[in-house]
Amino acid sequence: MQLKRHYAVFALLALMVISSVSAAGLANSSANKQLPMLKAKDTFIVDESDKTVVLKGCNLGNWFAMEMWMMHIYDEKIKDQYTFESVLAARFGEEQKERLMDMFRANWITERDFKIIKSFGMNCVRIPIYYQLIEDDANPMKLKANAWKWMDYAVDTAEKYGIYTILCLHGAAGGQSNMGHCGVCDQNKLWDSESNKKRTIWLWQKIAERYKDRSCVVGYDMLNEPWGVSMEKQIVMFDSIYKSIRTIDKKHIIFVQGHGNVEELPDPKEKGWKNVAYSIHCYPGIFGWGRPTPETQARFLKIDLKRIDKQLKKYNVPFLMGEFNVVYTSAGGGEMMRRHFDAYAHYGWASTMWSYKVLTIPGEKRRGYWEMVTNKEPLPKINFNTSSLSEIENYFKFLSSDYIIYEELKKALTQKNPPAPLADPPPPPDPIKTAPFRDKLIGWTATDIGDIIPGGQKVYSDSKIDIYGCGADIYLSKDQFRFIWKKIKGDCEISATVNELSFVHMFSKAGVMIRGDLSDDSVFVMLNARPAGELEFACRYHRAEHVKTDGHLGHDFPGINLKLVRKGQTIESYHSKAQGQWEKFMTVTLPDLPKIAYVGIFCLSHDNTQLVKASFDNIKCVMYNEE
The missing domain is CATH 2.60.120.200 (Jelly Rolls)
Known part of the structure; x- marks a missing residue:
């Protein structure tokens, strides 16, 4: 998720008009013709005939890179994917743990989800990946026996429904920040470990070898939300990954992600980077810019996007808004999300909202939506530290049960006419530099x-x-x-x-x-x-x-x-x-x-x-x- 501290606070949020969908109620679609290979040209992503392709989609969060809040898990003993898997391994053994993780992945996202995504008018998914999906710490720089099982399934099924994929390394060996969405909380050991850097470069080479000829893959998002070291160190790592991928694959776009803005990234021409796109994550009203209000959204869409576009034109590079969400109903809900997608498309940018699916408590009063779909039925009671093997298996099977769909968002994104233009935002208030009052306290x-x-x-x-x-x-x-x-x-x-x-x-x-x-x-x-x-x-x-x-x-x-x-x-x-x-x-x-x-x-x-x-x-x- 975004440049954030990980707060479980965002797991639950809004009260809106919604509808349910049966897990079995979606028929398979016929296979689409092969999607054309995409590339970067000037500030646009284009196809083989140089026609601009505006990518609009979502993140398949918590599938291959888990975030506990997205499963409504608030347990001091299970803070991240590493501790989640460690608990399963300690209780049931490594082999059973791997089987359980396969069961989880088989149920978190299924073929019906790609059809739902398509029904929202989307043509792209960004797929966050934890490095241990492909290798593990016990056997570094060696592919796991089923290394490509799930990524292949994701890429193949997305292509079947005419959906492009962006492969994103959400959690690198050692972690590229101290956030739990890297797989391990409070770590951030990528940058100063030669071993972890080599493993990350090796991993991207293997991914490039696997998907270099797949036209439905847009490209490779090198590191999600890198943070905690100087931008100079980050750029050195980006350059190393870029060069390693380019020894294998020159066709796919490589996405370079800034922590907070594109200005901190280098001019790609000066680095010799070709066929690249830049990316950041923005959550106005949640992680910066102001309160969750329409005025904050208007200020971001009308003022901040111009600043981003100006820098992109200077660099002559395309852009991916890799994560964003309005979330709060007070900020405009689904209609405001349509404004975001439309604004990004206006500049020719790709955009993928966070996130597709989050587990919630049905009927609970909420303040907004992180998700496009959530569970229709109440969550089964589960304690991964004490529940039996069969209880955990049944819980994972529940993950593919019937959904509630965020219909307000779906309607907003698919209706022909866009929302009315936003009013110009008021100027922000002047900062308070000195206390205007220093009244005497009584009893305090x-x-x-x-x-x-x-x-x-x-x-x-x-x-x-x-x-x-x-x-x-x-x-x-x-x-x-x-x-x-x-x-x-x-x-x-x-x-x-x-x-x-x-x-x-x-x-x-x-x-x-x-x-x-x-x-x-x-x-x-x-x-x-x-x-x-x-x-x-x-x-x-x-x-x-x-x-x-x-x-x-x-x-x-x-x-x-x-x-x-x-x-x-x-x-x-x-x-x-x-x-x-x-x-x-x-x-x-x-x-x-x-x-x-x-x-x-x-x-x-x-x-x-x-x-x-x-x-x-x-x-x-x-x-x-x-x-």
């Missing part, structure tokens, strides 16, 4: 944690406060934020309603916290909202450790209620919307949390050059055991 104390711009507060009462806070983040081992607190001994409760959080950054935060002390590396637990309304639970178990996080779909502002309850060394978290009942979220035990702790509300901007405004109401701090 304010502290700026870390070396940051001093914050402030507007005090309406001891239970209603607007905080103006700076700070880079509470994520790694050193924190920066503004904290309004009380010292509480023993068991306690802190709750508050967050009514507003101005947009500075997608990871700006406002919430409630229980903290060991006021140092920047203290143990703590917090529950907070972010500007799009998502919730984030985070804690640091031991001093100076990196923070552990989890997420939730969240709520729309205003009226996001957050609560932490301390019981000894255990802290429970709760959330609700407006007058709704509290819903229990995450529970954690912090062995190093002292008896006397700092309890209160906080905010941070995620940008050390400016402040964010967070409006709190119904602030309540209760001490249970007073000694």
